[in-house]
Amino acid sequence: MMDKNQISASFKEVQEYICLKLEELDGGSAFESDEWSRSEGGGGRTNTIKDGILIEKGGVAFSEVFGPVSEQMSKQLKLEGDSFFATGVSIVLHSKAVQHPIIHMNIRYFEIDQKKYWFGGGIDLTPIYVNEELAVLFHSKLKALCDEYDSTIYSQFKKGADEYFYLSHRNESRGVGGIFFDHFSANDKLSKEQIFDFCIKLGKLFPELYAEQISKSTLHDEMKREWQLLRRSRYVEFNLLHDRGTKFGIYSGGRTESILLSMPPEAKWVYNYQEKEEALEQHTQEILRNNRNWII
Amino acid sequence: MMDKNQISASFKEVQEYICLKLEELDGGSAFESDEWSRSEGGGGRTNTIKDGILIEKGGVAFSEVFGPVSEQMSKQLKLEGDSFFATGVSIVLHSKAVQHPIIHMNIRYFEIDQKKYWFGGGIDLTPIYVNEELAVLFHSKLKALCDEYDSTIYSQFKKGADEYFYLSHRNESRGVGGIFFDHFSANDKLSKEQIFDFCIKLGKLFPELYAEQISKSTLHDEMKREWQLLRRSRYVEFNLLHDRGTKFGIYSGGRTESILLSMPPEAKWVYNYQEKEEALEQHTQEILRNNRNWII
Secondary structure, X not given: OOOHHHHHHHHHHHHHHHHHHHHXXXXXOOOEEEEEEOOOOEEEEXXXXXXXXXXXXXXXXXXXXXEEOOHHHHHHOOOOOOEEEEEEEEEEEEEOOOOOOEEEEEEEEEEEOOOEXXXXXXXXXXXXXXXXXXXXXXXXXXXXXXXXOOOOHHHHHHHHHHHHOEEHHHOXXXXXXXXXXXXXXXXXXXXXXXXXXXXXXXXXXXXXHHHHHHHOOOOOOOOOHHHHXXXXXXXXXXXXXXXXXXXXXXXXXXXXXXXXXXXXXXXXXXXXXXXXXXXXXXHHHHHHHOOOOOOO | OOOXXXXXXXXXXXXXXXXXXXXXXXXXXXXXXXXXXXXXXXXXXXXEEEOOOOEEEEEEEXXXXXXXXXXXXXXXXXXXXXXXXXXXXXXXXXXXXXOOOEEEEEEEEEEXXXXXXXXXXXXXXXXXXXXXXXXXXXXXXXXXXXXXXXXXXXHHHHHHHHHHOEEHHHOEEOOOOEEEEEEEOOOOOOOHHHXXXXXXXXXXXXXXXXXXXHHOOOOOOOOOHHHHHHHXXXXXXXXXXXXXXXXXXXXXXXXXXXXXXXXXXXXXXXXXXXXXXXXXXXXXXXXXXXXOXXXX
């Protein structure tokens, strides 16, 4: 049976693989690496990139933390048990160009009291201006990956993303979704090894998915930096109000700079911003108000 | 006995008074007013200002909301009871110049099931660069106001602010504090009328307190816009992770644009930003790491 140390080591390799591929893709900047440790147990390696040709600010973080479940963790995170082990890789990239998206991916493994375990993860795309073909392409690739394992999970995980990445106070989704899953453990269709394998493949698919969004995007004269900064402010709202990874990090005493890697380099808030009718911004806003089935 | 409608009407007047005074002070911009209603009961008037000579973005919001305590409110806000009534005035001003602070003030009145009531409120100062004399001045004025009512409340409320406006994930305070109080109702020293009076006086003191910070501030060549944008990002983190008003607004189904008035016009996040030794930024950072008694 595959153990937590193997999983953790593989996740660390996924981090390295992704960084290598993203450096090749960007071509103008390189990752810097910070190792850190957590006083209660474990630590991580936080890789960050900035001022690239494509990536304005991004981070690929690996962590492996463990120790007793603190009072705050059980209260705020509703974790039941005495000790925990958690390892994962998290990525957020804020692209520089307005025609390029924000993209996020996470894979994680969790153990409680050395017996109960589960995997979790997700990936979602936040275009500044929605390009419907690119949203379809993104979802198609995710569906193909899911289908390799179980033909029912794509629709289930797609729904998971639609629900999770929804900003109810804004009545809008943070982007065009993707997949999101949690508490995923062996069932009558998939073994622990297969679920692990699925997570690793998802991690390794990341650079390709991002590269496609970049290479197939189109720039339009009316695309505005201001709109990009406004969309990023919604990203900030999601991460600080709702994101489970952020909450887990903060309440488990993680390293703040690694947890808040996801924050954009710059963001803007305008009171009661109204998109102009028939403008590109309105087109995007309308799509974000209703989750779509990108694959029929 | 003074009733909730009187309190609400007086709060609305405080909003008007503050906006009038701030327009005079700014001299370059005027407030715009939006009335809104809440489907479950009540509504508000949101006054906003932007691109002024002094104020880059600011809001002075009045609201009066009431109705049944929803499941989400009782769960997320820990409100016990069937019906609630809440009215208040909230202000956040993001100054344009780096030598001018961010400032926040709130006064509120709460009733549960038409019997239990309390007042709450607070004011706090977030300089971009801490000027110790101005912090002392700010606290002295607040102490003088508190002392008019009860000589013990300043130190109690000052401690309240130190605890409340602390960002534990950053190990720093969001500014030089001020006062913060909640669940304040008649006791053996003060009647309901006196507490109400205290809240109104605090509200009306606001323009003077801000004007003083503006007129007595000094500009230094080394002060940087980038540092202002970084300090604002901490303000965003506080408001989305911790602020009770934001949580109350969101979970009671308030108007998002009014709740998130407090957001800065622009903010910046830099991974692992380090202040240079002996730079002005480091001086401010050191003060924010330890709450001070500004008045001895």
